[in-house]
Amino acid sequence: MTKELAISTRGLTKQFDRYIAVNDVELQVAAGEVYGLIGPNGAGKTTLIRMLAAAEEPTTGEIYINGDRFLRDQSNPKLKQRLGYLPDDFPVYEDLTVWDYLDYFARLYRLREPRRTQRMREVLELVQLTSKRKSLIATLSRGMKQRLSLARTIIHEPILLLLDEPVSGLDPIARMQFREIIKTLREAGMTILISSHVLSDLAELCTSVGIMELGYLVESASLSELYRRLSRQQIILATLGDLDALKAELKNNPLVDNCEVLVGKNQVRVQFSGTPDDSAMLLRSLVEAGIPLSEFHCTQEDLETIFLKMGHQQAS
Template sequence: MTSQDWQPAAMPSALPGVGNPALSVRNITKRFQRKTVVNDIDLDLFPGEVYGLIGPNGAGKTTLMSMMVGAEMPTLGEIWIEGQLFRQDQNSPQLQRCIGFLPDDYPLYDDLTVWQYLEYFARLYGISPGLRHRRIYDILELVQLSSKHHSRTTELSRGMKQRLGLARAIIHQPSVLVLDEPVSGLDPVARMEFRDIIKALQQSGMTILISSHVLSDLADFCSTIGIMELGYLVESAPLNELYNRLSRRQIFIATLGEGPALAQALDAHACVVSQTRVSDREICVEFAGDEAAAGELLRSLIAAGIPLCQFNHTREDLETIFLKHLDHKQVS
């Protein structure tokens, strides 16, 4: 069994219909004495969505996530899970079972094996003995730790410990999974393995909220991105919308003919914002259009008889968008 094959046995019956949020926060605010660390945030997470939360250290990401899973009491605001109000001052085990949480500093018990560790949490969640063995076996397959089920947690590498922490967070098959910096300190191979698991959980229909400073990973599987700064959620939009609105597109074009002829043909296209000559026969274009417009530019150059040998259409990545956003805020 591979991570691509794994599916949960059953999603919780309280899952809302399509279009209804799996988890919502309204006017969430958190103050520590006179300092406001999360300021009046509204956020909806929809079934099957992978929401990436990014921002500099101290932006309030961890505090927001802790409130969303009930680990921290908000000063103001409401949290709704599966259409029901989540009250931290009341015992609501049914709602708590809808949430899986992997903080950035979770405990691993040194005297337990991998199997014993997961069995302990399966018992805490009240998973029946008849289902417990099969559930643990399936999750160990998913997180690629089946061969380590007799190993003590102290014998695991950092990447294996992170995957075991994730297994613990989903042992009860929550509908919403919250991950706080899950790939911090992992090498590229371990990050790739973790990323594949997240994709498998997404395909199963699980709603996922994940924070990370490794923005290239988030861009690979997130459907929506939120940017936090100084306690505010300053951006929240589908990833493609952020790219279209904030990412500058560039096209590197090279010709076998004369550079001035290429430059003249580019001037005639409305989406060409500016040209930068890279060499006598190569030009970098700042482009205001989408992929369809880039295709039209390519066709027009060919129709104009320009002998092209390179046409490379790129756009700024998520990390560049985020850094530009911070630079703009600092300047303003």
């Protein structure tokens, strides 16, 4: 049995005058996934998310959320109840307290007492702002404001979360805190679509990624499949002895390619096309050749390298 699709689009297109912002996108996101939407600014990510959030009407095409179709020219209140949408430029009301701000949105979503207060406490706990409930929003750091915006986005317990560039402009600690909250939401069973042009933010969060360029969805796959298909294995080696001796020995192995000396370190990085057994044999042969190795570890190209490589393939 296939997993239920939280999002499914068919031929989804958005045209502004002569400019096509989103071009014939067929997007499928399974329930329970964290789906990362990657692409440079202007690729169409925001327009796509706005259409999924029913904030923008498609020019053509269809959108299904958990199997139910968005109907054109209608307000789709039932579907919107299931969605939480965090745009990249949503204002927070600086002169309200954290509690009053959340209370305002909880009422907009028609949460009634005693559930409303209970839910507000839950989301404040989740985004780690319980101690700030009486503070004016103007006094919060940028990271706290972003976590408060997330709390507002999930106050009505949506099952699908659409986050547009949620960590842009945050410092590394605030980014990490935000990522941890996303992981908690995923564990609670939410489906999350998150866009960014900062790949390192998505690599450890996402189960799948889609890559957008010039309005097209040029790639959509699970992270494990992308790594399997596009990521080459690498081995980092360091020696206490002569680097040239190590490099000469590595050249003898037909599975080793592209030996690169890492600047400022007595280390080399090589591309390796063998199996784990082959890498164990390589290690043994180096030791037997008398190379005083101080480091030998296998790694994979990261998401950023894969992404850049794909860009070159498409450009060439």
